[in-house]
Amino acid sequence: MxxxxxxxxxxxxxxxxxxxxxxxxxxxxxxxxxxxxxxxxxxxxxxxxxxxxxxxxxxxxxxxxxxxxxxxQTKALGYISTFSHQCAEENVMFDYIDPNAPADEQTQVAALTSAMASEDCMSCHNYEGSDPANVPHGDYGNCANCHENPHDETPPVDPGDPQDPTFPQPEPDDSLVDGKTGASGSFYYTTGSFLNADYLAQRLNGSIYNYEWKEVSDGSGAKTLKSACGLQNREYMADMFPNDGKEYQLSAIKNQMGSKLISTVNKFTDDETLEQVETPNIAIFGYGMKQEEDGNYYVSMSIGKNNTCYNVINEGEARLTYYEYSPMLSAKFERNMGARILGNVDFKRTALKAADWVTEIPGLGAGEDFTPADVDWTAVGACSLVIKVDGIIPLG
CATH class of the missing domain: 4.10.280 (MYOD Basic-Helix-Loop-Helix Domain, subunit B)
Structure with missing residues (x-):
């Protein structure tokens, strides 16, 4: 079986x-x-x-x-933290260059001037038509009347010691009150002040340069990391390319290094009491400062008709402050730096203009030594103010 x-x-x-x-x-x-x-x-x-x-x-x-x-991969991402690192992964090699590095300033100025050649002065400060609302920088107007062309390839000069005063310094008294110069206290911030006119001018006229990715859709940018790594001025970009399929341009930006204030006095008649009243007026404008051929220093700004212009012309003087604040620094006199400028209007260099910001009003233009009594304010639309510097004193 x-x-x-x-x-x-x-x-x-x-x-x-x-x-x-x-x-x-x-x-x-x-x-x-x-x-x-x-x-x-x-x-x-x-x-x-x-x-x-x-x-x-x-x-x-x-x-x-x-x-x-x-x-x-996680570890690699820790190393790939800049645009140049990204491009190295695409076998495109270049070193990052800090656009604000102080070393080799002449080379830096030439490189940045070339990098920003497309942003000529008039593209920033020109006007379109007669409507002030169309002025790209409404408080500046024509670059020639505002400050020196920042795109000129002028080599930097040694400004000297910031605390080496160009003008006589006021002496504080025991009362700690100085109405003449407006000093607060016993000039506490002297070591943090730019008393040297050339040094102050360099800081006041200087800019901080930065590069950023700007999204576009006109075909002028880069959509891939490979193409982005070939863009002009790539070496000045620190931030990583978004690489999200969208199109980006490498956009250059420059900002002032500090804040610029101008102080004047408003004088008017109170509607109810009919009394004469004075109030302080503080504004922020982008003025520049330079030394002219006569050896004097001048502050210039081009602004619209406003309280500041009206007060400066009628009073013939102004107090200006340049202030840099660095919140990450611990030392007080490095964290707070700047200076105060005392000045009087140079009526011969100053020009009052019509609403188009260009046409000088007859009798009130540059080269015509007018007085406040000569001004018909109904005809004024813009002011190219020039203030002769009479003193540079500590920040506070």
Missing amino acids: KNKFKLSVVCIALLGLTACNDDDTDTSGLESQIKQLESQNAELNTQNSELTSANASLEEDNANLTNKTEEL
Whole structure:
């Protein structure tokens, strides 16, 4: 019965053995085949176990490699923190250059002038039509009447010691009150003040340069990291390229290094009491300062007709403050720096203009030594003020 059972199994397994029947008595050949098949099956089972074990090992290795790759990518992102690092991954090599680095200033000035050549002076300060609302920088007007062209390739000069005074300094008294110069206290910020006129002019006229990614959609920018790495002035960009599929330009920006205030006095008649009233007036404008051929220093600004212009012309004087604040510095006299400027109007250099910011009003233009009584304020639309510097004193 056992042999018959084996025979039946073999018949079913081999399917083609139709000669099998109950009368067969010699099964030695089939038993040999069965043993061979059983041996092969055992060998296959062993191989399958080995492959299963190897596969499990490979899966574990793959998981470890995946984790290691993620760790390396995370670590790499820590190193890729600037645009130049990004470009290095694209095999585009260049070193980042700080656009505000003090080293090798002549080379820096030439490079930045070239970088910003497209931003010529008149594109910043010109006007369109006669409507002052169309003036890009409404409080500046024409660059020639505002300050020296910042795009001129003029090599920087050594301004000297910031605390070496160009003008005589006021002497504080025991009362700690100085109405003449407006000093607060005993000139506490002397060591933080720019008393040297050349040094003050350099700071006051200077700018901080910065580059940023500006999103555009006119085809003038870069959509891929590879193309961004080939943009002009790439070496001045610190921030990483967004690389989000949008189009970006490398945009150059320059800002003043400090705040510029001008103080005047408002004088008017109170509508109810009919009394003469005086109130302080403080405004922020972007004035410049330079030394003219006559050896004197002058502050100039081009502004619209406003309280400041009206007060400066009628009073013939103004007090100006230049102030730099660095919130990350701990030393008080490094954190707060600047100076105060005392000055009187130079009516011969000053010009009052019509609403188009260009046409000088007859008798009130540059080169005409007019007086406040000569001014018809209904005709004035803009003021190109020039103030002769009579003193540079401590910040406070």
